[in-house]
Amino acid sequence: MAKDxxxxxxxxxxxxxxxxxxxxxxxxxxxxxxxxxxxxxxAVSQHLKVLRESRLVRAEPKGxxxxxxxxxxxxxxxxxxxxxxxxxxxxxxxxxxxxSVEEK
Amino acid sequence: xxxxxxxxxxxxxxxxxxxxxxxFKVFTEDFGSFKPREHNLLSVPIAETVFEPRVGGHVYDRGxxxxxxxxARVLAFEPPNRxxxxxxxxxxxxxxxxxxxxxEWEVRFIAExxxxxxxxxxxxxxxxxxxxxxxxxxxxxxxxxxxxx
Numbered sequence: 001m002a003k004d005x006x007x008x009x010x011x012x013x014x015x016x017x018x019x020x021x022x023x024x025x026x027x028x029x030x031x032x033x034x035x036x037x038x039x040x041x042x043a044v045s046q047h048l049k050v051l052r053e054s055r056l057v058r059a060e061p062k063g064x065x066x067x068x069x070x071x072x073x074x075x076x077x078x079x080x081x082x083x084x085x086x087x088x089x090x091x092x093x094x095x096x097x098x099x100s101v102e103e104k
Numbered sequence: 105x106x107x108x109x110x111x112x113x114x115x116x117x118x119x120x121x122x123x124x125x126x127x128f129k130v131f132t133e134d135f136g137s138f139k140p141r142e143h144n145l146l147s148v149p150i151a152e153t154v155f156e157p158r159v160g161g162h163v164y165d166r167g168x169x170x171x172x173x174x175x176a177r178v179l180a181f182e183p184p185n186r187x188x189x190x191x192x193x194x195x196x197x198x199x200x201x202x203x204x205x206x207x208e209w210e211v212r213f214i215a216e217x218x219x220x221x222x223x224x225x226x227x228x229x230x231x232x233x234x235x236x237x238x239x240x241x242x243x244x245x246x247x248x249x250x251x252x253x
Contacts, residue, residue: 083114085140086225090118092138093223097130101122 010054015039016047020070023057027069114227119220127221128184128213132157157181163189179208186212191227 011017015037022033030048034041048068051057059066120127136153148167155163156178163176180188191207209227216222 082227083116086114086116086227088140089138090116090223090225092140093131094118094120096134096138097120097122097127100130100134101126104126 010050010056013047013050015043016051019044019047020051020056023051023068024070027060027067029062029065029067031065033068115225117222117224119216119222121219122221123219124213124215124221125184127223131211131213131223132181132183132187135163157183176209180210184213186210 011020018037019033022028022036030041030044033048034044037044048057048059052059052071055071057068058071059068061067122130132155135155139153141150148169148171150165151168153163153165155161159178159181161178161181162174163178164172164174166172175192177190177192178187179190180186188208188210191209207228209225212224212226214222214224
């Protein structure tokens with residue numbers, strides 16, 4: 001749950017969401033990411049650090065720089081979130097429908 | 105890159121003590137009463153969620169200021185057996201109008217007895233987990249936390 005919240009918080013920032021999208025489209029270096037944005041490379045590095053810590057992206061060393069990828073383990077957690085979303089929706093539905101049957 | 109991520113659909117089922125017609129009616133007509141409110145693309149709290157009960161209709165959230173967010177389209181409406189909807193939320197935290205970038209969810213209603221119904225929900229996440237959709241479901245997470253922090 002704690003990691004889940006960290007991922008949520010990490011994506012609460014629009015620049016980090018944009019970076020996450022860029023890395024999701026294809027693996028990229030910091031330089032490649034910075035080229036697509038209006039913020040500085042050091043700012044991008046800071047955002048990547050947050051995304052890494054919340055396991056949304058991971059870094060693979062390549063030569064002198066890192067290539068950033070989506071973290072598949074993190075995505076598994078995302079899927080778990082959708083799963084929970086539907087579980088809570090269906091559970092609330094069960095309460096609503098059975099209550100309405102009683103009231104009929 | 106993401107081969108280790110399960111791309112199988114999310115499948116869930118629930119049994120409710122209600123006749124099938126009633127189960128279908130409550131699911132579609134009262135959807136807004138049980139859908140978690142924290143799932144919200146609007147910048148204001150949701151006043152109500154409306155499920156338009158026809159093919160071509162939408163599911164939309166209406167904010168307390170009257171603004172609307174149409175986040176699903178009704179693709180099939182077959183009372184009392186089945187509904188099929190799109191999930192139109194883009195990676196940019198906006199409504200996605202390109203059908204190739206949306207996913208679909210389906211609910212099937214099965215009468216187990218005259219007074220008991222089983223619902224089977226399937227959210228086809230291949231797009232959600234696909235090249236564009238990856239961020240999409242993340243947006244849902246961000247939305248949730250965005251409203252609660």
